[in-house]
Amino acid sequence: xxxxSLPSKAQLVEAAQTLxxxxxxxxxxxxxxxxxxxxxxxxxxxxxxxxxGAFKMRGAINAIQTLSPEQKARGVVTHSSGNxxxxxxxxxxxxxxxxxxxxxxxxxxxxxDAVLNYGxxxxxxxxxxxxxxxxxxxxxxxxGATPLHPSNALPVILGNAxxxxxxxxxxxxxDGVVSPVGGGGLLAGTGLAAFHFGQNCHCWGAxxxxxDDAYRSMISGQIxxxxxxxxxxxxxxxxxxxxxxxxxxSTVSGIFLVDESEIVxxxxxxxxxxxxxxxxxxxxxxxxxLKNPNTFKGQKLGLILSGGNVDLSALxx
Amino acid sequence: xxxxSLPSKAQLVEAAQTLxxxxxxxxxxxxxxxxxxxxxxxxxxxxxxxxxGAFKMRGAINAIQTLSPEQKARGVVTHSSGNxxxxxxxxxxxxxxxxxxxxxxxxxxxxxDAVLNYGxxxxxxxxxxxxxxxxxxxxxxxxGATPLHPSNALPVILGNAxxxxxxxxxxxxxDGVVSPVGGGGLLAGTGLAAFHFGQNCHCWGAxxxxxDDAYRSMISGQIxxxxxxxxxxxxxxxxxxxxxxxxxxSTVSGIFLVDESEIVxxxxxxxxxxxxxxxxxxxxxxxxxLKNPNTFKGQKLGLILSGGNVDLSALxx
Numbered sequence: 001x002x003x004x005s006l007p008s009k010a011q012l013v014e015a016a017q018t019l020x021x022x023x024x025x026x027x028x029x030x031x032x033x034x035x036x037x038x039x040x041x042x043x044x045x046x047x048x049x050x051x052x053g054a055f056k057m058r059g060a061i062n063a064i065q066t067l068s069p070e071q072k073a074r075g076v077v078t079h080s081s082g083n084x085x086x087x088x089x090x091x092x093x094x095x096x097x098x099x100x101x102x103x104x105x106x107x108x109x110x111x112x113d114a115v116l117n118y119g120x121x122x123x124x125x126x127x128x129x130x131x132x133x134x135x136x137x138x139x140x141x142x143x144g145a146t147p148l149h150p151s152n153a154l155p156v157i158l159g160n161a162x163x164x165x166x167x168x169x170x171x172x173x174x175d176g177v178v179s180p181v182g183g184g185g186l187l188a189g190t191g192l193a194a195f196h197f198g199q200n201c202h203c204w205g206a207x208x209x210x211x212d213d214a215y216r217s218m219i220s221g222q223i224x225x226x227x228x229x230x231x232x233x234x235x236x237x238x239x240x241x242x243x244x245x246x247x248x249x250s251t252v253s254g255i256f257l258v259d260e261s262e263i264v265x266x267x268x269x270x271x272x273x274x275x276x277x278x279x280x281x282x283x284x285x286x287x288x289x290l291k292n293p294n295t296f297k298g299q300k301l302g303l304i305l306s307g308g309n310v311d312l313s314a315l316x317x
Numbered sequence: 318x319x320x321x322s323l324p325s326k327a328q329l330v331e332a333a334q335t336l337x338x339x340x341x342x343x344x345x346x347x348x349x350x351x352x353x354x355x356x357x358x359x360x361x362x363x364x365x366x367x368x369x370g371a372f373k374m375r376g377a378i379n380a381i382q383t384l385s386p387e388q389k390a391r392g393v394v395t396h397s398s399g400n401x402x403x404x405x406x407x408x409x410x411x412x413x414x415x416x417x418x419x420x421x422x423x424x425x426x427x428x429x430d431a432v433l434n435y436g437x438x439x440x441x442x443x444x445x446x447x448x449x450x451x452x453x454x455x456x457x458x459x460x461g462a463t464p465l466h467p468s469n470a471l472p473v474i475l476g477n478a479x480x481x482x483x484x485x486x487x488x489x490x491x492d493g494v495v496s497p498v499g500g501g502g503l504l505a506g507t508g509l510a511a512f513h514f515g516q517n518c519h520c521w522g523a524x525x526x527x528x529d530d531a532y533r534s535m536i537s538g539q540i541x542x543x544x545x546x547x548x549x550x551x552x553x554x555x556x557x558x559x560x561x562x563x564x565x566x567s568t569v570s571g572i573f574l575v576d577e578s579e580i581v582x583x584x585x586x587x588x589x590x591x592x593x594x595x596x597x598x599x600x601x602x603x604x605x606x607l608k609n610p611n612t613f614k615g616q617k618l619g620l621i622l623s624g625g626n627v628d629l630s631a632l633x634x
Contacts, residue, residue, distance in 0.1 A: 027344075048592045049592060053592060110589065268629060271594055271629060272427065272629065275365045275366055275370060275593060275594040275595075275625035276592060276593065276594065277588055277592040277593065277594055278592075308592035312585060312588060312589065312632075312634055313634070315629075315632070317629055317630070
């Protein structure tokens with residue numbers, strides 16, 4: 001994608017205005033201990049303190065706000081292994097819409113319960129993309145609900161971008177920002193924000209090495225898939241999409257892979273040192289920074305902590 | 318203790334000035350979900366985000382600052398099941414003093430490791446008061462170090478008071494403030510701050526029912542002890558002292574008891590909903606508020622979250 005055909009700065013500003021009444025401007029936290037350990041100056045954007053505990057609220061609200069009154073009346077539907085389902089459920093509740101959420105079996109109970117608590121209807125399905133899509137289509141046929149994709153839709157990407165926009169408005173001179181990459185919606189949004197609002201701010205992705213599809217996609221130039229999707233970072237199992245991948249190609253400088261043990265160690269380190277509960281999908285970012293000291297040494301670095309929705313009954317340590 | 322013989326407002330202000338360069342003015346956090354659940358407006362004073370992860374830093378620094386140069390040269394010693402040991406170790410490191418910390422066997426490993434990381438010398442002892450005091454006296458004989466008591470000393474109480482002073486400066490019209498009570502140093506400090514700086518602000522204590530010595534002491538009018546000290550709230554096993562008890566009698570309106578299962582449930586609730594890591598000794602406060610809705614309904618209530626130093630290898634859930 002040519003840089004001048006990227007979603008514009010004005011579109012990002014519009015998304016930020018749309019979201020302002022609905023989401024928290026989450027705090028940016030620092031830690032002198034982790035600065036010393038990493039050799040960089042780290043600025044953590046705390047989306048685990050966002051409403052419903054994750055950045056996904058931003059994309060969900062922005063996507064719902066673009067619907068017509070007729071579409072709103074018929075409700076919305078999504079399939080999600082967790083946080084986006086919660087985000088759609090809560091957004092729909094706030095705006096008085098009906099919401100259906102298709103959730104794969106094996107989703108952390110805390111996430112499933114939260115969707116139910118927000119008043120959405122949950123449909124269980126087998127934990128693979130085909131089953132998720134089939135269940136979603138069945139609901140669309142029955143109700144006429146509008147499907148919301150968790151990551152591969154422009155309104156979602158623009159909404160997600162607002163997290164990094166807030167971070168850059170607080171720390172304008174970041175040398176770089178690191179975001180987790182799963183479906184690609186957060187990384188694409190972060191890349192857009194860094195491109196339009198950074199002062200030469202690089203955007204980096206961090207990905208579990210067991211689901212390295214984004215890493216391989218950047219090398220091959222086409223969307224790659226994973227044979228298996230085994231990672232403790234349950235939010236990062238999905239593949240890139242046709243809308244976010246070109247944005248990622250244009251705005252992201254590179255993707256770092258981290259092993260499972262490195263993710264768990266980084267998560268534990270963050271819990272112990274910052275007293276903040278972040279989920280494994282967020283810990284990949286800290287793991288990537290610790291694994292690549294030569295890349296980040298001496299830099300001012302933003303880290304997007306994407307969420308804090310952890311099943312406390314099934315901790316990896 | 319007559320109210321006019323309590324430590325004065327000026328003494329509290331002096332302690333706050335002494336501490337200012339050394340401690341964080343920790344954030345005050347709210348949660349609409351927990352407000353709804355409790356029927357009150359809750360303001361959490363986040364001392365788990367204090368340096369070394371607990372309020373104890375306040376008392377330790379203030380106590381060390383009152384020493385003479387000769388005393389400072391000979392170093393300090395304390396016995397502690399955890400957070401105060403860490404606080405003395407870090408305070409001594411910051412001020413260039415030697416520190417010895419006597420720690421009972423069974424102390425969470427994360428707390429013992431932290432003391433060592435701050436450069437203090439650790440002496441292990443049996444987990445009872447007599448053994449702790451004997452080991453401490455041995456060190457004093459050898460080194461001439463000044464003993465610092467974790468809770469029963471005026472400089473420590475005045476230092477601890479500054480947490481509630483900060484809270485009241487941010488939310489001046491609190492109807493009440495709830496603090497955990499173990500050795501009594503935090504509760505006495507909180508009571509003093511509420512008395513001098515609140516606008517008719519009641520101070521309440523929260524205590525595990527398995528170590529209900531403070532509750533019984535308030536009824537009998539003398540310092541009671543516990544036959545056993547079994548509670549998940551490992552920071553609250555100690556007894557009140559001769560210096561803090563009279564202050565507590567004069568400034569505290571009552572003490573609420575909570576059961577072990579209520580402490581664990583409150584801790585889990587806080588972790589899941591606020592994404593903040595608090596230790597069981599802090600969770601007693603939330604447990605007490607949830608257990609007594611009739612007392613607190615409709616009130617603006619401060620809750621002192623005392624610390625966040627948890628052994629992640631040994632979580633109670």
